[in-house]
Amino acid sequence: MSLSAVEKQIHSSVAALPSAALQTHILQQWERLVDAWNMSSLDVFSVLSGNESQLIKVLVGSDYVADVLCRYPKFLVELVEAGELSASISSDHYDRLLQTALADIDDESVLNKTIRECRQKMMLRVIWRDLNRLAPLMETTRDLSRFADASVTHVMRWHSERLKPVWGEPHAKNPNGELVPQSMIVLGMGKLGADELNLSSDIDLIFVFPQSGWTQNGKREISNQEFFTKLGQKLIQSLDNQTADGFVFRVDMRLRPYGESGPLVMSFNAIEDYYQSQGREWERYAMIKARVMAGDQARGAELISLLKPFVYRKYIDFSVIEALRGLKEMINREVRRKGMEHNIKLGRGGIREIEFIAQVFQLIHGGMDVRLQNRSLLAVLQLLEEGGILSSSAHQNLLTAYQFLRDTEHAIQALQDKQTQLLPEDELSRTRLALSLGCDGWDSYIAKLNALRASVEAEFVDLIRPVDEDVTAEEDASCDGWRSVWLDDMSDEEAVSIFDAVGFDRPADAWKLIKDLKGSKRVRTLQREGQERLNQFIPQLLYQLESTDGSTETLARVLVLVESVIRRTAYLVLLMENKTAFAQLIRLCQASPWISQQLAKTPVILDELINVSSLYSPPDKAELNDELRQHMLRIPEDDLEALMESLRYFKNAHVLRVAAAEVTGALPLMKASDYLTYIAEVILENVVDMAWHQMVERYGYPCNDDGPVSSPELIVVGYGKLGGIELSYGSDLDIVFIHNSNTKKYTNGLKQVDNQVFYTRLVQRVVHIMTTVTPLGDLYEIDMRLRPEGNSGMLVSSLKAFEDYQYKNAWTWEHQALVRARVVAGSRQLEGQFNQVREDILASVKQESLLSSVVDMRKKMMASLASNPAGDQDDVFHLKHDAGGMVDIEFMAQYAVLLWSKDYPEMRIWSDNIRILETLEALKLMSVEEVNQLIEAYKVFRIEGHRKILNNQSVAVTGEEAQNFSEYRQIVNKIWQHFMEDRV
Structure with a gap:
């Protein structure tokens, strides 16, 4: 059929479309097709004859298919002539197609181009049939899933055959002691596992292999784990990388054990042990759909059988x-x-x-x-x-x-x-x-x-969903009275008398707060829906405050939140629909102005008030890791903005939980600091993983003598409060980055850089993710001045360079800081090496001028930071910096570690002051009485410091309040004199 006949039919179909804008858009797409097809040597118009109405439906539904038709007109001809647009295909169709297409390819770039072109052709067929309702839903999802199976199978096979000559073939011993070959098995998860893949889905994969062992018959021998890691990396790159020809599938590996921080591939034993000992409830949900989609089906079936008891309990499980x-x-x-x-x-x-x-x-x-x-x-x-x-x-x-x-x-x-x-x-x-x-x-x-x-x-x-309680008649009647206060034109005297009658402690001040809010420009200019919500909320708020101690101050704190969400009144609806959350808001604002300000700054964390059981019971580190992993799994890895916001929500929500538990007495100080430290550690681990993936995508993997490494050879060392497990609310993070890569080697990406540059940019990315201010704020302020050479030093140094600096150039105060140093994120192997270096350095500190250096540094700090440098005022006391305060205790602990580490290895173990002091007692280097006195004073100072922060007060106390600490100060001063000054 001629172009004119086809075009006439096209224009007729377009004219029947209901929108002029849509008609224009489709005709523009048609003109693009005509231009592309006229330049082709193929007679596309002949095969299109009779399919014009189907083409219009496709153009209405997909600009993507229009692009494919322009770029690859041959695909349409081939599909029509093969009858694949009008009929179903066999379940092994794509397996056979890719086996043929990839058979004679020996170049990786050609492989990647070919597989992408196959994907474009598959998508053209599937979308054409889906939009024209020529295929039922489950056929569409099955075809997409079968193409994914075939792609993973054949690309994995292609790369495996090319890795074997270099690294050998993986083997392991069977029960008879015979060496047998091993192959990688790929589990498809989620929609892929259920054969329910959608049109533009990523694929969730888990890589496994049967047994640990070593490769055989290659130029070099490596472990099975290393071989399959290399194979997995190659497979992901071939499928996931965006090239001029597009991508095949976005590959998501975050459902594997331990998520992004876990090994890329695990043995059967390791993965079974993980699910038996650490598997979470949400992972049971995920494993329901697990399917062996590539690799040895028989061995894969063994693994699925091993994991069945984790997923399905032998009893009816309502938990x-x-x-x-x-x-x-x-x-x-x-x-x-x-x-x-x-x-x-x-x-x-x-x-x-x-x-x-x-x-x-x-x-x-x-x-x-x-x-x-x-x-x-x-x-x-x-x-x-x-x-x-x-x-x-x-x-x-x-x-x-x-x-x-x-x-x-x-x-x-x-x-x-x-x-x-x-x-x-x-x-x-x-x-x-x-x-x-x-x-x-x-x-x-x-x-x-x-x-x-x-x-x-x-x-x-x-x-x-649990059902909320009904509103009581008493509450309804009381709220009616408060509606009159809020909505009616009431005299000051009448309004104040109502506040007074129900027990507000400062009724005139309470009425002024309400009156000022009602008269504010922001309230007067609210849209109708927002005004209606506020009119419902304020009476309920006043009712809730009737029996609250400090009702007027609490009202003021809650109204700061109300003003912050005045244009986002959905938060008010959340509180009104969840009585439990409303009650917790009142309780926490009553207890702490700091908490009320945090809620006003980030009202999104009001969600945390809904579940009381979790609000006052902060999760431990393993649970934090698990929860953050669930949060991040739902966000595409390339959506940096969403990932950063999710991290900030996670941090704000969990810091709120710790503060809520502490101000209500559910959590003692030491535990509060533990949890705040756990939050920082879990976030740092995740941020390092995020930054690693971004750098690898850009530069490839850093290489060592054995080839590319699959995880960062990097640690984050926490100093100060982070290292000492003593974080407080709003603490910054003192951290140092150390790597252990070969600085003479390069990355293996298209854009290669040397390893030192790679890790420097990785650290820059980590700092950027941590400190960038988003709508939910930053994560933490980062202080890196404790790295070798301070601000003039390199952002990240090798472990050898760090060690050399500590031995040759570090000042005594830097060795004091090292006492509090602890690895908080990164490579477990490098952590062990760092710990040994730290202990060796602490054991080798020169003793000649140690004491005088420590005492001199303390005097300098007092001169610049203390509120009472002379120490002669009893009515002024800075809990941290003044004589007899926390820094004195910290300096004594640090001095003791530097003094006795050589003779007593136990002194090098801990980075926190309490356990250092307890070690001094255990070794009889300090009396039981002195240790107990220092520990008690340290805890009292820290408890008061936390209380001051949660009440937005300075940690420098004055007047009668300062007198309350005089006994502790005297004790600390006395021990300082005996332990430090008398030795000089």
Whole structure:
């Protein structure tokens, strides 16, 4: 058929489209196609004949396919002539296709180009059939999953065959002692594992191998672990890297044991041990869909069998509902924080809630009913209906909603081949989406979508959400009275009398606060919805404060928060709908102005007030690691802004938990500092991993004598409060970075740099991520002045350079600082080496001028930092810097370590003052009485310091308050005189 005949049919179809803007857009796309096809030697117009209406549907739904058709017109010809647009393909189609396509390739760049072109052709076929409803949903997801399987299988095989001549083939001994070959097995997780991949999905993978051992018959012998790590890195690069030809799949490895900080590949024994000893509830959910998608299927089946007991309990397990409630609430917080209510996957009534409904019943009953050990969501929903767990109507509602939501997800992603589930905001994209979903316009589409999401949410809420208490008649009546105070024109005398009658401690001041807020410009210019919410909130707030001690001051602190969210009154709704959260807000604002200010600065952490059990019980370090990992897993690795915001939310939320527990007496000082230190350590670990991945993507992996390394040869050394496990609220981090790479070697990327430059830029990236101010603030202020040569020194030095500096050039005060040094993040192997270097240095400090140097440094600090340098005033006392304060105790501990480390190795172990003092007592180097007195004084000073911070007060106390510490000061001064001055 001629171009003119096809074009006539095209124009006729375009004229029937409902929007002039859409007609213009499609005609522009058509002109692009005509230009591209006319330049081609192929007669594309002949094969297009009869498919014009299908092409229009594709152009309406996908600019990405239009680009593919322009660039690769041959794909359309080949697909039509093979009948692949009009018919289904066999399940092994892509396996055979890639086996042929990659068979004779011996160049990595050609491999990468070829596999990407195969992906473009596959996407053209799948999107064409999906938008024209020529394929049911599950066929579409199956085809995408099968292409992923084939891509991983054949690319892995290609790289494996080229690694073996150099590194040998991995082997391990079988039970008979015979050496047998080993191969890598790839687990597909999530939608890939369930054969439910979406159009622009990343693929979640876990790499495993059966047994540890060594390679054989290569130029060099390495461990199986090292070989498979190299293979995994090559596989990821070939699939994930964005080139001129696009990408194959975005590869996400964060579901592996230990996440980004874990090894890239693990043996069966190691992975089984991890899940048995450390596996979390959310990892049970993830493992439901695990599937061997590449590698030795028989050995892979053994692994799946080994992991079954972790996923499915042998009893009916209702504990998973609470775990699911927490997991969903975490997602809800993220949705609220990012304004993702229009996310059809994570938002209310979205795809994730349908998945959760199925998975929670799988975990509850799957151990007893093995039929539920099924990766397919639709199959599980059918089984749940057959078993009477879901009603027929619930099953049908979920099925209908899932189909429509997944079709919507595909239509959103087909537009630009982007991994998103957000509904479009511009009118043209909305029109295109509605037409792709068979609706005549956006209004009819969104009405259908909202109805289906509401039905899903209702089923989900019935399953997991606890019900709030009803409003009492007494509360309702009291709130009515406060509404009059807030809304009516009331005289000052009348209003003050009401505040006085219910027991406000300063009724006139309380009324002034309310009156000022009501008359403020920000309140007077509120939109109607915001005004209505505020009119509901203020009476409830005043009711809550009626029986509160210090009611007026507490009101003032809460109103600081109200003013900060006056344009985002959804936070007020959160408090009104969660009585528990409202009550905790009052309690914490009453206890601490510092907490009220933190809530006002970052109101998003109000979410933390909902769950009282977690609010006053901060998690330990392992739980923190686990929670942060869950947070970060839901964010694409290349979305740096979202990752940074998530880290800041995590930090702010958990610092709030520690402060809440401390001010209410649920957590003693020492534990509070422990938890604040854990938070910093977990964040540092994560930030180093983030920075590492960004640097590797840009420069490749640093190399040592054995080739590229798969994880950073870097440690972060904490000094001061961080090293001494004594962090407080608002503490900065004193840190030093040390690496252990060969500075004469280079990275292996396209843009190579030497290892020293790589690690310098890695550290710069870490500092940037930590200190950049975002809408949620920064993470921490970073102080790196304790590195060798201070501010003039290199940002990161090698361990050898650090050691040489400490031996040859370090001052006594730098050795004092080293007493408090401790590795807080990074390579475990390098940590061990650093610890040995630290202990050796502490044991070799010259004694001749040690005491005088320490005493002189203390005098200099007092002269510049003490509030009472002469030490002759009893009514002024700086808890830290004045004579008899915390620094005196710290200096005595540091001096003792430097003095006795050579003779007593136990003195080199600890970096915190309390355990150093306890070691002095154990070794009989200081009397029991003196140690106990110093420890008690140190704790008292620190407790008061924390209290001052939480009350926004200076740590320099005066007047009668200073007198309260005089006894402790005298004791510390006396011991200082005996232990230090008398020795000089």
